[in-house]
Amino acid sequence: MTMADSISDFYTLPLDDWIEVAVKDWLVPNFRPVFQALQWPIDQVLGGLEDFLLWLPYPVFVVVVPLIAWRAAGTRVAIFALSAVIFMDLLGIWRETMITLSMIVTAVTFCTIVGVPLGILAARSDRFAGIIRPVLDIMQTIPPFVYLVPIVMLFGVGIVPGVIATIIFALPPIIRLTNLGIRQVQGELVEAGLAFGATRRQLLFEIQIPLALRTIMAGLNQTLMLSLSMVVIAALIGAGGLGLTVFTGLGRLDIGRATLGGIGIVLLAILLDRVTQALGEGGRADTGKKRSFKKLLFKGIRRTDRDDH
Amino acid sequence: MTDGNEVPASRQKVVVEHLYKVFGDDPEETIRRAAAGETKDRIYAETRSVAAVADVSFTVAPGEIFVVMGLSGSGKSTLIRCLNRLIEPTRGRILLDGQDVVAMDAEALRELRARKLSMVFQHFALFPHKTVGENVEFGLKVRGMPPGERREKALRALAQVGLEAYADVPPDNLSGGMQQRVGLARGLAVDPEIMLMDEPFSALDPLIRRDMQDELLALQEQLHMTILFITHDLHEALRIGDCIAIMKDGRFVQTGTPEQIVAAPADDYVAAFTRDVDRGRVFRMGRLSHEAPTVTPDDDPATARRRCEAHQVTGLHVVDADGYPLGILVRTDLVSAEGRALRDLMRPDFPAARADQELIELYGECAKGLPIAVLDETGRLLGSVDPLRVFALLAGNGGEGQASPSAEASAPLAAREQ
Numbered sequence: 099m100t101m102a103d104s105i106s107d108f109y110t111l112p113l114d115d116w117i118e119v120a121v122k123d124w125l126v127p128n129f130r131p132v133f134q135a136l137q138w139p140i141d142q143v144l145g146g147l148e149d150f151l152l153w154l155p156y157p158v159f160v161v162v163v164p165l166i167a168w169r170a171a172g173t174r175v176a177i178f179a180l181s182a183v184i185f186m187d188l189l190g191i192w193r194e195t196m197i198t199l200s201m202i203v204t205a206v207t208f209c210t211i212v213g214v215p216l217g218i219l220a221a222r223s224d225r226f227a228g229i230i231r232p233v234l235d236i237m238q239t240i241p242p243f244v245y246l247v248p249i250v251m252l253f254g255v256g257i258v259p260g261v262i263a264t265i266i267f268a269l270p271p272i273i274r275l276t277n278l279g280i281r282q283v284q285g286e287l288v289e290a291g292l293a294f295g296a297t298r299r300q301l302l303f304e305i306q307i308p309l310a311l312r313t314i315m316a317g318l319n320q321t322l323m324l325s326l327s328m329v330v331i332a333a334l335i336g337a338g339g340l341g342l343t344v345f346t347g348l349g350r351l352d353i354g355r356a357t358l359g360g361i362g363i364v365l366l367a368i369l370l371d372r373v374t375q376a377l378g379e380g381g382r383a384d385t386g387k388k389r390s391f392k393k394l395l396f397k398g399i400r401r402t403d404r405d406d407h
Numbered sequence: 408m409t410d411g412n413e414v415p416a417s418r419q420k421v422v423v424e425h426l427y428k429v430f431g432d433d434p435e436e437t438i439r440r441a442a443a444g445e446t447k448d449r450i451y452a453e454t455r456s457v458a459a460v461a462d463v464s465f466t467v468a469p470g471e472i473f474v475v476m477g478l479s480g481s482g483k484s485t486l487i488r489c490l491n492r493l494i495e496p497t498r499g500r501i502l503l504d505g506q507d508v509v510a511m512d513a514e515a516l517r518e519l520r521a522r523k524l525s526m527v528f529q530h531f532a533l534f535p536h537k538t539v540g541e542n543v544e545f546g547l548k549v550r551g552m553p554p555g556e557r558r559e560k561a562l563r564a565l566a567q568v569g570l571e572a573y574a575d576v577p578p579d580n581l582s583g584g585m586q587q588r589v590g591l592a593r594g595l596a597v598d599p600e601i602m603l604m605d606e607p608f609s610a611l612d613p614l615i616r617r618d619m620q621d622e623l624l625a626l627q628e629q630l631h632m633t634i635l636f637i638t639h640d641l642h643e644a645l646r647i648g649d650c651i652a653i654m655k656d657g658r659f660v661q662t663g664t665p666e667q668i669v670a671a672p673a674d675d676y677v678a679a680f681t682r683d684v685d686r687g688r689v690f691r692m693g694r695l696s697h698e699a700p701t702v703t704p705d706d707d708p709a710t711a712r713r714r715c716e717a718h719q720v721t722g723l724h725v726v727d728a729d730g731y732p733l734g735i736l737v738r739t740d741l742v743s744a745e746g747r748a749l750r751d752l753m754r755p756d757f758p759a760a761r762a763d764q765e766l767i768e769l770y771g772e773c774a775k776g777l778p779i780a781v782l783d784e785t786g787r788l789l790g791s792v793d794p795l796r797v798f799a800l801l802a803g804n805g806g807e808g809q810a811s812p813s814a815e816a817s818a819p820l821a822a823r824e825q
Binding site: 284286287289290291292293294295296297300304305308309 | 488491493517518519520521522524525526528529530532533534535536545546548549550593597603
């Protein structure tokens with residue numbers, strides 16, 4: 099027997115066993131109902147959205163999607179949108195695309211509902227920002243495969259656990275950028291708000307959020323892109339859609355199918371990216387959130403309306 | 408300001424007593440050292456704390472413009488922010504109409520900010536996502552005024568600064584001067600009693616700056632607000648201030664009227680600023696005016712001559728029973744004029760000035776070489792000024808009866824001497 103050259107020759111820390119016990123014998127049996135309850139709202143939104151998108155007749159998309167793209171981002175993106183909608187149908191992946199889209203939209207919706215308030219909190223309290231920062235670092239660096247196992251244990255397999263994994267993966271940017279956006283609002287503007295007697299709430303809604311909107315929208319865009327990149331991984335635990343197409347293609351070494359799924363994901367990604375980015379830019383050029391969405395719908399009308407003054 | 412000493416503290420609009428603001432970990436020790444008179448640099452070297460405002464006390468009377476002048480880093484912006492507690496003071500009292508701002512809870516403070524105080528910022532601090540009108544409405548909106556009413560008030564405030572036509576334009580479309588007018592209108596819209604102005608015109612071009620100063624003074628004529636004005640420009644301070652405090656390293660080096668500051672700088676630091684000041688624009692006739700020897704039309708030439716000699720003047724004014732000057736008697740004309748009536752000897756056109764006129768306006772009158780009659784608003788004679796003394800003052804020899812610089816510093820609010 100040679101001399102030991104590392105500690106693990108004598109002793110290995112059984113951390114893996116501990117975690118196994120903690121999750122399997124404590125967390126899962128005790129908290130499963132809690133996690134099941136968490137699942138419920140996601141299930142509702144996702145199910146409703148998916149049913150709705152699959153119920154809408156295809157020609158509606160041919161008209162509406164390019165129209166939205168045109169209003170938000172102009173003619174070039176609109177032409178791209180029209181081609182993408184037709185091309186995805188031609189490839190026979192329309193249904194999968196709609197399932198993926200509903201997953202993404204659900205994930206991003208919940209990321210926004212959770213992430214924006216957390217970002218605001220982080221912007222208001224250095225202490226909270228200090229606590230949440232390492233958590234976000236971990237969320238962004240830990241490989242998603244690591245948390246797929248506990249997710250399956252807690253939530254089972256299927257499309258909803260897939261969305262939950264996606265939310266965990268895609269949440270950090272919107273928190274970070276909401277925090278950043280609010281902190282970047284010029285000190286003098288915040289002072290002006292306070293000097294005129296604004297409450298913290300008024301300050302937030304009248305000044306900080308409108309001025310941070312562009313950065314928050316950039317965060318939303320990042321979150322959207324990250325959730326798209328989770329599509330294939332989520333398919334590993336039973337989520338359907340384009341991810342499943344890629345995943346089954348991989349399993350059967352069917353390069354053709356895998357490529358179809360890949361094309362669908364890329365087209366969807368480009369389309370969503372361009373439209374949300376344009377919305378973010380609109381938030382800068384116009385005055386505030388409400389108007390940027392109004393502008394989206396009534397671009398031409400508002401302009402003539404303004405000229406009257 | 409002229410009666411700064413006579414108004415009791417309880418009737419002052421703003422009273423600040425021994426105010427300190429310390430940035431750093433050890434405020435107690437820093438205050439102790441600052442109170443003992445240690446310099447800012449030494450305190451920082453030994454405690455790593457900065458007394459940005461150190462033992463500042465002053466009062467502002469209602470309707471007065473109080474200017475704090477200092478270079479960057481002197482603590483003037485910190486000081487003004489302590490007044491509405493955008494920065495929390497470390498120690499000291501701030502009384503607005505007798506109410507202690509430092510002791511107020513959050514709600515009372517918010518109410519105070521919304522109703523009594525308003526603020527104008529150096530870089531305008533207009534909200535870029537709101538129109539000009541919405542910016543001006545802001546203070547009214549946060550206090551819950553309904554939209555129609557606040558719009559109306561905002562338009563009125565914009566009209567006061569001549570910008571009512573721009574209510575629906577985003578502020579970024581306006582020039583710097585116009586943007587600060589909007590800032591001013593936003594401050595005026597809430598009908599403040601006290602206006603805090605943090606270097607409001609410093610970011611503007613010199614010509615625009617002058618216009619804005621004139622406009623502020625014109626507005627002040629109508630509104631009689633109490634204004635606390637921060638600047639780094641002594642000329643601006645002299646132009647608009649009723650009372651000026653010179654701030655350095657967190658302390659007030661000297662407080663006084665523009666004339667006091669220029670005539671008797673408290674130390675070399677203040678003197679360095681006042682050196683290139685155009686004294687003709689700072690001093691007013693009233694400052695030099697002395698009680699003048701006069702005669703009535705019924706006196707005889709001999710009496711007049713004796714008075715000239717007794718007072719060593721080149722001429723004296725003839726005054727009627729109500730104190731209105733009728734003309735001037737020149738000393739040389741009185742020689743060998745026995746038996747003639749003073750009415751025939753006096754010259755009816757004589758150099759005259761009002762007490763509040765700047766010296767610069769009277770160089771022409773001075774050149775006539777005769778005593779200048781100083782009149783009140785109704786035209787009564789208050790006194791007279793020897794032209795030689797005007798030039799002596801312009802040359803920097805100070806005025807007569809000036810307090811010495813040290814006395815000036817220890818009695819900062821001394822009344823303006825007439």
